[in-house]
Amino acid sequence: MLEYFGFILAIAVVALIASAIHILREYERGVVFMLGRFWKVKGPGLVIIIPVIQQMVRVDLRTIVMDVPSQDVISRDNVSVKVNAVVYFRVLDPERAIIQVENFYDATSQLAQTTLRSVLGKHELDEMLAERDKLNEDIQSILDAHTDAWGIKVANVEIKHVDIDESMIRAIARQAEAERQRRAKVIHAEGEFQAAEQLRQAAETLVKQPQSMQLRYMQTLIDIGQDKNSTIVFPLPLDFIQPLLAKMEDSKDKNSK
Numbered sequence: 001m002l003e004y005f006g007f008i009l010a011i012a013v014v015a016l017i018a019s020a021i022h023i024l025r026e027y028e029r030g031v032v033f034m035l036g037r038f039w040k041v042k043g044p045g046l047v048i049i050i051p052v053i054q055q056m057v058r059v060d061l062r063t064i065v066m067d068v069p070s071q072d073v074i075s076r077d078n079v080s081v082k083v084n085a086v087v088y089f090r091v092l093d094p095e096r097a098i099i100q101v102e103n104f105y106d107a108t109s110q111l112a113q114t115t116l117r118s119v120l121g122k123h124e125l126d127e128m129l130a131e132r133d134k135l136n137e138d139i140q141s142i143l144d145a146h147t148d149a150w151g152i153k154v155a156n157v158e159i160k161h162v163d164i165d166e167s168m169i170r171a172i173a174r175q176a177e178a179e180r181q182r183r184a185k186v187i188h189a190e191g192e193f194q195a196a197e198q199l200r201q202a203a204e205t206l207v208k209q210p211q212s213m214q215l216r217y218m219q220t221l222i223d224i225g226q227d228k229n230s231t232i233v234f235p236l237p238l239d240f241i242q243p244l245l246a247k248m249e250d251s252k253d254k255n256s257k
Helices: 002-020 094-099 104-120 125-130 132-150 166-208 210-225 238-256
Strands: 021-024 028-034 037-042 045-048 054-060 064-074 080-091 152-163
Touching (some): 021 028, 028 094, 037 094, 064 104, 080 125, 094 132, 104 132, 104 152, 125 152
Antiparallel strands (some): 021 045, 028 037, 028 054
8 A cells, every 4th residue: 555655656746847847949938927926938948847836838939820811891982892811920028928918819810800801991992902012011010009018029911812792893894994995095195196296397397498398299209109000190389380481481582582
């Protein structure tokens, strides 16, 4: 009987010693409480805890990747979408992460969900699709400000998907097509305006220099004459005929004399 009691006592002592010895990895810290009151943060390495009198809570200091579940969001232009995101955060102060909030992971998750709905609800659908970087920064700054009291640093927030129903996708496609047609018409109108302006400037130049008109006329005749299979009838400008008529009259006058 005495041997059996001694064996039980030895097992209890070994178990007590084993429960007192803790080994914390490089990325872990232990928040130690003594008789229910915070004592200190220990680790990494070998940590000895007095059983019953002291308790230790492990805290992981590595960056945590948290997936934010899909949220139903009503945009400012009354479009219903589903949005999900991912949040990257880490614990900077293990003491506050354990003491200031019951469960810092769940608290950060719930805060991320409400912040995602709140921020995106202030923007229109086009902004959600085109300005994700700005929205990510806004959400990250709000989360970081709220979680600072818990000893948590939110490093980054990324919106992953913005899901839209089929009817809205078709409406967006029609809007995009109308926008492309509008831009094409604007570009065509600008081209017509520039061409008209160039023609106006050319006409002013030709008016100031009549010789230029004659040269242009001759160039046009040369271009037309390159096609040998066509018969072209064109009027001869009076500017060309008048000098010839004047010479003919002068020659007649000389012969009559």
